[in-house]
Amino acid sequence: MYMKTRLVRVRGPGGKLAFGASGEAEVVSARGRGSGGRGFMSGAGETELQLQRRRIQERRLSLLAQIEDVRRTRAIQRSSRKRHGGSFGQDLVTVAVVGYTNAGKSTLVSALSGAGLYSDDRLFATVDPRLRSVILPSGRKILLSDTVGFISDLPVQLVEAFHATLEEVAEADMLVHVLDSSAPDLEEHRSTVLQVLQQIGVSQDKINNMIEVWNKIDLVDNIALTDGIEDEIFLTEGEEEEDLFSEDDVSSEQSSFDSLDDTVDSESLSEKSCENDDDKMASEESIAEPVEMKAMNSELLPEDHFRESNGPEAISTSACTLTEPVSTCHVKTSAVAGTGLQELLQLIDTKLNGQQTVVQRSYGPFDRKWRPSSMDDEKAAEQ
Ligand SMILES: Nc1nc2c(ncn2[C@@H]2O[C@H](COP(=O)(O)OP(=O)(O)OP(=O)(O)O)[C@@H](O)[C@H]2O)c(=O)[nH]1
Numbered sequence: 051m052y053m054k055t056r057l058v059r060v061r062g063p064g065g066k067l068a069f070g071a072s073g074e075a076e077v078v079s080a081r082g083r084g085s086g087g088r089g090f091m092s093g094a095g096e097t098e099l100q101l102q103r104r105r106i107q108e109r110r111l112s113l114l115a116q117i118e119d120v121r122r123t124r125a126i127q128r129s130s131r132k133r134h135g136g137s138f139g140q141d142l143v144t145v146a147v148v149g150y151t152n153a154g155k156s157t158l159v160s161a162l163s164g165a166g167l168y169s170d171d172r173l174f175a176t177v178d179p180r181l182r183s184v185i186l187p188s189g190r191k192i193l194l195s196d197t198v199g200f201i202s203d204l205p206v207q208l209v210e211a212f213h214a215t216l217e218e219v220a221e222a223d224m225l226v227h228v229l230d231s232s233a234p235d236l237e238e239h240r241s242t243v244l245q246v247l248q249q250i251g252v253s254q255d256k257i258n259n260m261i262e263v264w265n266k267i268d269l270v271d272n273i274a275l276t277d278g279i280e281d282e283i284f285l286t287e288g289e290e291e292e293d294l295f296s297e298d299d300v301s302s303e304q305s306s307f308d309s310l311d312d313t314v315d316s317e318s319l320s321e322k323s324c325e326n327d328d329d330k331m332a333s334e335e336s337i338a339e340p341v342e343m344k345a346m347n348s349e350l351l352p353e354d355h356f357r358e359s360n361g362p363e364a365i366s367t368s369a370c371t372l373t374e375p376v377s378t379c380h381v382k383t384s385a386v387a388g389t390g391l392q393e394l395l396q397l398i399d400t401k402l403n404g405q406q407t408v409v410q411r412s413y414g415p416f417d418r419k420w421r422p423s424s425m426d427d428e429k430a431a432e433q
């Protein structure tokens with residue numbers, strides 16, 4: 051097939067035609083040959099290499115045009131969402147799902163918006179299929195935004211291509227960071243993502259407020275999880291896991307969630323933990339002192355205990371800070387098995403409710419606008 055459509059020639063070191071010989075290989079396309087005379091010996095047309103380069107260039111330009119389209123569309127979507135109750139309003143906040151490549155972001159977004167949970171792609175599907183609407187346990191509707199996976203050492207040339215995604219991340223009201231908990235280089239993935247988020251101008255507040263999803267929990271062997279892996283991931287070195295709560299506490303946790311979803315089992319119910327929003331100051335302090343990390347085994351945290359100190363809206367008083375100088379809430383999920391999904395939605399709900407009163411949207415590098423300093427808040431709001 052290849053030979054039928056293309057002429058392949060290999061030029062040997064002496065410039066002679068030498069099929070299959072080692073040396074500089076020059077592949078001449080049949081198309082190019084036609085345009086350049088009698089084969090490359092007499093100044094052939096476009097070589098295969100040139101042809102490939104041209105095609106790559108064309109493809110690049112076409113992709114850049116598409117990306118520009120997506121950016122424009124998303125900008126329109128965002129302003130429309132703001133007008134009709136978006137970022138500052140009640141109804142349509144955007145939660146961007148970020149994470150290292152292959153962590154399971156797309157699977158998770160599909161699972162969250164798939165059968166069994168409310169899903170409505172209609173509104174934005176025509177312009178961007180990666181935005182899915184989801185109804186939280188409280189009835190609040192949000193938009194979940196799937197994003198391009200981050201990778202280490204992202205080539206500079208690719209950054210432009212990622213801008214559409216990055217803008218969505220910078221603009222999102224909240225971030226959900228999906229981690230593949232079975233990945234051996236989990237820590238590296240986590241720090242790469244945090245680094246990229248900082249690089250693209252996501253505010254520290256937003257990073258601190260981020261929910262971590264420990265996905266692919268089905269791949270992590272239960273015994274290994276309790277014996278070692280979880281300790282490695284979640285506990286600070288030197289800290290000892292404590293049996294903090296009695297069985298009664300655990301069952302009270304379950305009862306408090308029964309109203310949310312009867313199908314949720316006790317195991318998955320205990321699979322979440324969250325820092326107190328009010329503890330934000332404390333967590334910010336911990337950024338300055340990265341060594342001082344609190345951590346707890348989330349399995350042991352009862353719901354009643356969370357509520358005691360945080361009021362009805364809060365899920366947890368316990369900071370589940372990790373070994374990184376960033377404190378986060380976390381939920382364990384298996385996007386393929388469908389476990390932990392309700393807990394994740396509940397956590398997003400709780401976080402958003404907590405944010406509601408203090409929503410201070412951080413401006414990323416993409417939406418900073420100049421504003422006269424004398425302008426009072428009312429005028430600014432009108433604008
Ligand atoms: N066992 C298991 N596999 C999962 C889970 N979630 C996702 N996967 C698998 O992991 C692979 C990657 O999933 P994706 O959803 O494409 O990951 P992604 O983060 O969107 O990847 P990129 O778009 O490349 O960044 C797929 O083969 C999924 O089936 C999970 O919870 N458990």
Ligand SMILES: [Mg+2]
Nearest residue numbers: 155156197199
């Ligand atoms: Mg994906």
